[in-house]
Amino acid sequence: MFGRVKSLDAILATAEKKSLHRSLGAFQLTMLGVGAIIGTGIFVLTAEAAQKAGPGMMVSFVIAGIVCAVAALCYAEMASMVPVSGSAYTYSYAVMGELLAWMVGWALVLEYAIAAGAVSVGWSGYFVGMLAHLNTYWSALPNIVIPIEWAAGPSGGGIMNVPAFVIALLVTWLLVVGTKESATVNAVLVAVKIVALTAFVILAVPVMNGAKFEPFAPLGFGGISAAAASIFFAYVGFDAVSTAAEETKNPQRNMPIGLIGSLAICTIFYLLVAAGVIGTVGAQPMIGADGTGIAPGSSELTTACNAIGNNAVVCSKEALAWTLRQIGYPNIGNLIGLAAILALPSVVLMMMFGQTRIFFVMSRDGLLPPVFSRIHPRFKTPHVITICTGIFVAVFAALFPVGALADISNAGTLFAFAMVAIAVFMLRRTDPSRVRPFRTPAVMLVAPLAVIGSIYLFFSLSAYTLEIFVGWALLGLLIYFSYSRSRSYVGRGIIDVHEDDADVPPQPVPPLPGIHTPGGKDA
Numbered sequence: 189m190f191g192r193v194k195s196l197d198a199i200l201a202t203a204e205k206k207s208l209h210r211s212l213g214a215f216q217l218t219m220l221g222v223g224a225i226i227g228t229g230i231f232v233l234t235a236e237a238a239q240k241a242g243p244g245m246m247v248s249f250v251i252a253g254i255v256c257a258v259a260a261l262c263y264a265e266m267a268s269m270v271p272v273s274g275s276a277y278t279y280s281y282a283v284m285g286e287l288l289a290w291m292v293g294w295a296l297v298l299e300y301a302i303a304a305g306a307v308s309v310g311w312s313g314y315f316v317g318m319l320a321h322l323n324t325y326w327s328a329l330p331n332i333v334i335p336i337e338w339a340a341g342p343s344g345g346g347i348m349n350v351p352a353f354v355i356a357l358l359v360t361w362l363l364v365v366g367t368k369e370s371a372t373v374n375a376v377l378v379a380v381k382i383v384a385l386t387a388f389v390i391l392a393v394p395v396m397n398g399a400k401f402e403p404f405a406p407l408g409f410g411g412i413s414a415a416a417a418s419i420f421f422a423y424v425g426f427d428a429v430s431t432a433a434e435e436t437k438n439p440q441r442n443m444p445i446g447l448i449g450s451l452a453i454c455t456i457f458y459l460l461v462a463a464g465v466i467g468t469v470g471a472q473p474m475i476g477a478d479g480t481g482i483a484p485g486s487s488e489l490t491t492a493c494n495a496i497g498n499n500a501v502v503c504s505k506e507a508l509a510w511t512l513r514q515i516g517y518p519n520i521g522n523l524i525g526l527a528a529i530l531a532l533p534s535v536v537l538m539m540m541f542g543q544t545r546i547f548f549v550m551s552r553d554g555l556l557p558p559v560f561s562r563i564h565p566r567f568k569t570p571h572v573i574t575i576c577t578g579i580f581v582a583v584f585a586a587l588f589p590v591g592a593l594a595d596i597s598n599a600g601t602l603f604a605f606a607m608v609a610i611a612v613f614m615l616r617r618t619d620p621s622r623v624r625p626f627r628t629p630a631v632m633l634v635a636p637l638a639v640i641g642s643i644y645l646f647f648s649l650s651a652y653t654l655e656i657f658v659g660w661a662l663l664g665l666l667i668y669f670s671y672s673r674s675r676s677y678v679g680r681g682i683i684d685v686h687e688d689d690a691d692v693p694p695q696p697v698p699p700l701p702g703i704h705t706p707g708g709k710d711a
Contacts, residue, residue, distance in 0.1 A: 192676065192679055193284075193285050193286070212436045213442055214441070214446055217443065217447075217449075218445065218450045218453070220446070221446055221449070222454060223378035224450075225425045225451070226378075226381055226454055227381055227425065227535050228307045228421070228422070228424075228532060229419065229421045229423070230385065230422050231314070232306070232307070232309075232505075232507075232590050233418055233590070233594060234461070235484075236415075236485075236591040237415040237418060237419050238472075238473065238507075239481065239484040239502040240407065240411050240473065240481065241411040241414070241473075242471055242473050243401045243402075243405070243471055244406075244407075244411060245415045245419065245466075245471065246462050246463065247412050247416075248412050248413075248416035248418075248419050249422075249458045249459055251412070251413070251416040252416045252419045255638070255642065256423045256426055257447065257451050258638040259609060259642060260426050261444065261629065261634050261638070262608055262609040263276075263605070264444075264447060264628065265612050266608055268443075268624060269622065269625070270282060276608045279607075280293075280608070280611055283615055286676060286678060287668065288607065291661065291664060291668075292604050293555070294660070294664035295600040296542075298597065299598075299600035299601045300542045300543030301539075301580055301584075302581075302584060302600070303424065303539045303594070304359075304536050304539035304540045304543065305356065305585040306590050306593035308359075308585035309585050309590040311351070311528070311529065311536070312351035312355065313506045313590070314509065314529050315529055316339045316351060317506040317525050318526060319332040319333070320333055321525075334351070341589060342587065343487050343490070344485070344589055345490045345491075349585060349587070352585035353585055355533060356578060356585050357582050359540055359578070360582070361578075363537065363540055363541060363544065363569065364569055365567050377530065377531045380527045381527065384523070384524045384527035384528070387524065388508050389460045391464075391512060391515070391517055392464030392465070392467070392512070392515065393460060393464050395515060396467025396468060398467070400467050400469075400470045400471075401466055403472075406472060407480070411473075413644070414648050417645045417646070417648035417649045420598045420645055423454065424601065436626075465508070468511060469514050469515065470501070471502070472502075474489060474492045474500070474503075476488065483650070484502075484591040485590070489503075508521075508525075509524045509528070543577050544573050544577050545570075547570075548560065548573060553677055553678065554675045554678075554679075554680070557671075559572050592653070595649050596656055596657065598645070599653055602643075602645055602646040603646065606639050608638075609635045610635070612635050613631065613635040
């Protein structure tokens with residue numbers, strides 16, 4: 189089970205061949221983290237968190253941020269030791285063996301692909317809302333209302349979410365033809381997101397009403413935990429700081445500052461946004477006939493929201509824009525919706541890019557069919573796996589609500605983070621002399637906290653989400669034992685293929701001189 193371990197020395201040799209210049213300081217790392225973290229979750233999951241925890245979602249943001257912080261410190265040590273593609277999959281392969289690496293890679297596929305679907309659905313909510321308020325931008329434009337049948341999945345009272353389906357396919361096309369975001373465009377989109385959220389805070393926080401915070405935790409601590417498990421999605425992206433370890437000056441000092449600093453800034457930002465929503469329009473959950481909270485994204489919640497004319501933040505698919513419209517700032521609310529429409533497709537692209545590259549690396553290791561690592565002759569991109577991923581993402585985005593997709597994605601992420609923390613702990617015992625440009629501080633405390641925190645949030649997810657994850661894991665084990673194990677390059681003694689020679693077919697290990705090959709010729 190644990191016998192097939194990828195050579196860490198071979199992986200590190202690749203890292204040495206493509207060593208990067210150390211130029212990032214604490215401030216640059218912190219800003220990198222803020223730019224990567226702030227995005228989809230806060231725009232699209234505020235209503236989801238309100239339905240699960242009410243005003244108590246403010247505590248949920250803190251819990252999720254703390255779990256991210258300890259996981260990030262473990263992630264940073266592995267990223268500094270193994271700064272090559274493959275992320276947690278590669279780390280696990282080097283430490284815990286092929287089977288667990290396969291399961292981590294399989295979970296990461298679930299994380300990235302489903303996250304891309306969640307962001308697509310979130311984008312759709314803001315897009316549909318913007319169309320319905322077009323004449324506030326220009327009076328000559330008509331308001332366009334997309335029927336609910338084509339703006340939501342079955343649980344939301346529709347047939348399929350057409351805008352989410354279309355944006356997922358559009359991003360797939362961009363990835364196939366090789367269109368990449370430039371650093372300048374990405375910086376502009378980050379600025380757009382931050383300006384939009386800052387405007388929301390400036391307008392909403394001064395008019396808060398303390399009475400809106402009562403009752404603070406209408407569904408108890410269980411609701412706060414469930415919301416924390418969902419809100420974890422709002423912090424996805426912090427690993428961008430961890431993977432910059434090789435480019436960091438004095439990483440032992442600057443990495444913790446960048447990681448904790450960016451998470452702290454984002455947590456404060458999120459708390460201010462959440463407080464603005466709660467204190468202005470309220471965030472009490474919809475309660476069912478049995479006295480419990482109605483499940484977010486369910487048909488029961490859709491029915492309850494329709495009964496009150498969707499006049500509650502928990503019913504909104506564009507919570508921040510809706511809130512500003514309710515408190516007398518319709519034009520700025522629409523501009524915040526426009527900011528989300530502009531910025532969120534880049535997040536879809538990032539998620540789908542990450543998923544295809546994980547599949548690509550697994551295919552190059554022989555664990556998946558070689559067709560998945562086939563490169564397009566013209567565009568030089570892994571087009572087969574990109575198209576397969578795009579279809580998968582588009583279908584899920586068309587049929588499932590954003591909250592369910594975010595939770596499923598979080599299940600894969602939390603599993604991977606727990607494995608990374610375990611890998612850090614194991615390597616400290618099995619290979620203590622290994623060079624570590626960054627060492628996790630107080631690892632005997634931080635690593636177990638990361639594992640415990642990940643498990644806590646994992647089991648705070650809904651039973652429906654856990655069932656899907658278990659089904660996905662069983663499917664992964666079936667594929668591994670029926671296909672991947674017998675074709676693994678490591679298991680067959682084939683030399684690893686690294687980033688610098690990605691287009692070269694894997695080569696068998698040459699026999700020793702004088703040993704006859706099956707063809708009868710001396711090596």
